[in-house]
Amino acid sequence: MNQKNITWHEGKVQKADRQHLNGHKSALLWFTGLSGSGKSTISVEVERKLHELGHHTYRLDGDNIRHGLNGDLAFSEEDRTENIRRIGEVSKLFVDAGIITLAAFISPYKKDRAFARSLLPDGEFIEIYIQASIETCASRDPKGLYKKVKKGELKNFSGIDSPYEIPQSPEIVIDTENQRIDESVLQIVNYLKNKGFI
Numbered sequence: 092m093n094q095k096n097i098t099w100h101e102g103k104v105q106k107a108d109r110q111h112l113n114g115h116k117s118a119l120l121w122f123t124g125l126s127g128s129g130k131s132t133i134s135v136e137v138e139r140k141l142h143e144l145g146h147h148t149y150r151l152d153g154d155n156i157r158h159g160l161n162g163d164l165a166f167s168e169e170d171r172t173e174n175i176r177r178i179g180e181v182s183k184l185f186v187d188a189g190i191i192t193l194a195a196f197i198s199p200y201k202k203d204r205a206f207a208r209s210l211l212p213d214g215e216f217i218e219i220y221i222q223a224s225i226e227t228c229a230s231r232d233p234k235g236l237y238k239k240v241k242k243g244e245l246k247n248f249s250g251i252d253s254p255y256e257i258p259q260s261p262e263i264v265i266d267t268e269n270q271r272i273d274e275s276v277l278q279i280v281n282y283l284k285n286k287g288f289i
């Protein structure tokens with residue numbers, strides 16, 4: 092990174108001004124978990140609920156971002172790290188814009204999630220571990236990926252032949268094997284209410 096001759100130019104509208112205009116605070120809801128655990132499903136429903144409640148939201152989702160901004164990246168450890176670094180930086184901009192941002196990425200490495208957390212002030216990075224065993228994920232197999240792994244057509248798959256490092260102290264744990272989607276949505280929305288974000 093070359094930061095020589097680069098000076099930050101302060102604006103006259105700040106994050107707090109945007110939040111004030113919106114009537115709620117902004118934060119980053121970071122959904123992490125195995126493929127098929129339910130990150131996309133739950134984040135979509137959380138966003139819909141927040142929108143219904145009149146809040147400003149934006150959702151960043153793994154596959155969608157890999158179609159565009161991160162279309163040049165694959166699934167090596169290095170590329171996964173770069174994927175999360177860019178998402179972290181983009182999410183930070185959205186939070187700065189006053190928006191409740193939902194990021195749904197496997198994000199298998201602790202250090203990468205810690206990096207994304209480090210970009211935001213305390214409390215604004217909300218790590219949500221979407222929990223389901225690898226067996227459950229493989230039986231759901233919403234995108235047919237586990238089937239491909241089994242046939243040997245897909246490599247570097249998190250939880251199988253690539254690591255998934257379980258979050259040690261996430262702000263929220265969602266047990267998708269024992270709770271319904273609507274219960275999970277309520278749990279997350281209530282967290283935002285209890286912490287005074289909305």
Ligand SMILES: Nc1ncnc2c1ncn2[C@@H]1O[C@H](COP(=O)(O)OP(=O)(O)O)[C@@H](O)[C@H]1O
Pocket residue numbers: 124125126127128129130131132133195221231233266267268269270271272275
């Ligand atoms: N309780 C639950 N919570 C979330 N998803 C569930 C639950 N029960 C079954 N599912 C299903 O699991 C699948 C999760 O897929 P998806 O959201 O695409 O996962 P991810 O984005 O984590 O890869 C969906 O087909 C969803 O309908």
Ligand SMILES: [Mg+2]
Pocket residue numbers: 130131132152153154195
């Ligand atoms: Mg998904």
